[in-house]
Amino acid sequence: MKNTFPPRIIIGSGGTGGHIYPGIAIADELKKQIPEVNILFIGSKNNMEMQEIPKFGYPIEGICISGGKDKFFSISGFFIQSIELVYSYFLANKILKKFSPDIVIGTGGYVSFPTLYAAKKKKIPIIIQEQNSFPGFTNRIFSRYAQKVCIAFEEARKYFPNGKTIITGNPVRSEILKKFYSRNKACHYLGLKKNRPIILSMGGSQGSNSINNAWMNGLKKLIHFDIQLILQVGKSNIHRIKKNNPLSNHKNFIVIEFIENIPICYAAADIIISRAGALTISEICLIGKPYILIPFPWSSDDHQNKNAKILEEKEAAIIIKNEEIEKKLVDSTIQILNDSDKKKKMSKNILQLGKPKATNDIVNEILHILLG
Numbered sequence: 613m614k615n616t617f618p619p620r621i622i623i624g625s626g627g628t629g630g631h632i633y634p635g636i637a638i639a640d641e642l643k644k645q646i647p648e649v650n651i652l653f654i655g656s657k658n659n660m661e662m663q664e665i666p667k668f669g670y671p672i673e674g675i676c677i678s679g680g681k682d683k684f685f686s687i688s689g690f691f692i693q694s695i696e697l698v699y700s701y702f703l704a705n706k707i708l709k710k711f712s713p714d715i716v717i718g719t720g721g722y723v724s725f726p727t728l729y730a731a732k733k734k735k736i737p738i739i740i741q742e743q744n745s746f747p748g749f750t751n752r753i754f755s756r757y758a759q760k761v762c763i764a765f766e767e768a769r770k771y772f773p774n775g776k777t778i779i780t781g782n783p784v785r786s787e788i789l790k791k792f793y794s795r796n797k798a799c800h801y802l803g804l805k806k807n808r809p810i811i812l813s814m815g816g817s818q819g820s821n822s823i824n825n826a827w828m829n830g831l832k833k834l835i836h837f838d839i840q841l842i843l844q845v846g847k848s849n850i851h852r853i854k855k856n857n858p859l860s861n862h863k864n865f866i867v868i869e870f871i872e873n874i875p876i877c878y879a880a881a882d883i884i885i886s887r888a889g890a891l892t893i894s895e896i897c898l899i900g901k902p903y904i905l906i907p908f909p910w911s912s913d914d915h916q917n918k919n920a921k922i923l924e925e926k927e928a929a930i931i932i933k934n935e936e937i938e939k940k941l942v943d944s945t946i947q948i949l950n951d952s953d954k955k956k957k958m959s960k961n962i963l964q965l966g967k968p969k970a971t972n973d974i975v976n977e978i979l980h981i982l983l984g
Contacts, residue, residue: 618648619982622713624704624727625665626655630889631721634741636668637783638717641975644786652711654704654727661723673707675700677722700726708734714982715739718758720748728754737981741974743782743890744915745922747771759981762974764890764967765922780974781967782894787875789898789968798879802866804840809949812881814844814871820887822937823906824849830942831859837946842866842877883948883955885941888916888931893923897966902948902958903929906937928962 621642625635632655639651655661657674665672677700704726708716716731718724719741728750731738738758742751745765755761755772763769764782799806811834815823824845827834834841841864845853850869853860860867871877878884878899886892888907896903905923907916923929930948932940948954 616714618646618650619714620650620712621715621717621978622652622654622708622711622727622731623717623719624654624724625719625721626659626661626723627721628889629660630743630891631719631723632661632664633785633891634743634783635717635719636665636670637785637971638719638741638974638978639670640668640786641783641971642978645975645979652707652713654707654723656723659723675703675723675726677726697726701729704730705733708736715978717741717978718751718754719743720751722750725750725753728757732757739978739981741783742768742772743894744768745918746913746915748912748915760977762977764894764970765919767918767922778977780977781970782890783971783974784891784895784898786971788878788895790875793876793879795879798876801876802842802880804866804880808838808840809882810840810842810880811883811885811945812842812877813885814892815846815887820846821849822934823885823941824853826937826941828853828857828860829938831857831862831865833942833946835859835862835864838864839946839949840864842868842871842881844868844871846870883945885945888920890915890919893919894967894970897962898968900959900963900966902955903962904941904945904948905929905931906934906941907931909934923962923965926961926965928958928965
């Protein structure tokens with residue numbers, strides 16, 4: 613293996629925030645340890661990574677793959693997916709040849725598939741980072757060729773080769789770990805009352821109609837109890853909600869398309885409600901707030917439900933099924949807010965699951981391979 617300095621590293625990352633932000637966290641830690649490092653991301657031209665990753669100062673090259681294993685279940689879908697894979701491999705191979713990386717890192721998702729395959733064919737060292745308790749298709753396939761597989765959950769170990777698999781936890785963004793804000797400062801910044809409960813609800817980067825509808829139907833009850841709400845609704849929902857529900861403009865509520873400054877919202881919140889994406893779970897485990905999980909029922913391989921059950925079994929969170937949101941979400945949240953013993957227990961249990969050194973541990977594995 614060639615040894616160059618500064619090292620040249622490609623990160624295949626994209627599709628959803630759950631794959632993108634671990635890649636960014638790894639890149640940030642690499643920059644911290646080796647300021648001269650050359651990092652290039654590879655993503656899909658059609659996905660959010662093309663806009664999101666450059667915000668953090670990293671270059672990205674796009675390939676033409678949309679992903680989704682369901683496409684294979686029809687003849688036309690199989691044909692389209694096959695063409696995309698071949699063309700994306702051609703593009704990834706061209707990028708690798710031009711950039712000449714010393715190592716390629718895959719954070720999962722179909723975007724990583726052509727990139728890792730090109731790296732394998734060129735005999736470039738591979739590291740895989742798996743966020744979920746049940747691994748995705750791409751990471752399961754390429755784990756046999758990887759020098760190291762870094763997993764977040766013990767439950768994922770059985771799907772990967774024993775000798776090269778280690779538990780590191782999920783890499784989280786450095787601003788989550790810094791904890792700049794006290795609750796009082798966060799409340800002042802957001803314009804919320806520090807002496808009243810605050811709910812933070814997130815439906816993923818695209819928002820969730822079912823979660824949004826549950827809160828919109830429960831706004832009168834929140835106003836009655838003087839409970840405050842920060843609600844991330846997603847780009848497609850913001851205008852409809854603002855137009856159709858006048859209560860959404862109440863002083864107790866922040867209804868926002870997408871939360872850019874998530875650390876300040878974490879600091880203000882007394883309870884957090886979200887889908888069960890692995891990255892969000894890892895962040896909440898470091899924040900240590902009471903947690904309600906609503907697994908996305910159509911996640912690939914039902915991985916969100918599997919992630920959520922790990923926390924529920926350890927009494928670190930409670931699960932509300934997607935079909936029960938309208939009936940249970942508002943009342944369950946209020947019940948936890950009014951139960952100080954339950955809040956303390958959940959906070960204590962979830963903090964025990966946090967892995968604050970995950971990003972550093974993953975980068976150390978990368979550097980170990982680079983240095984031989």
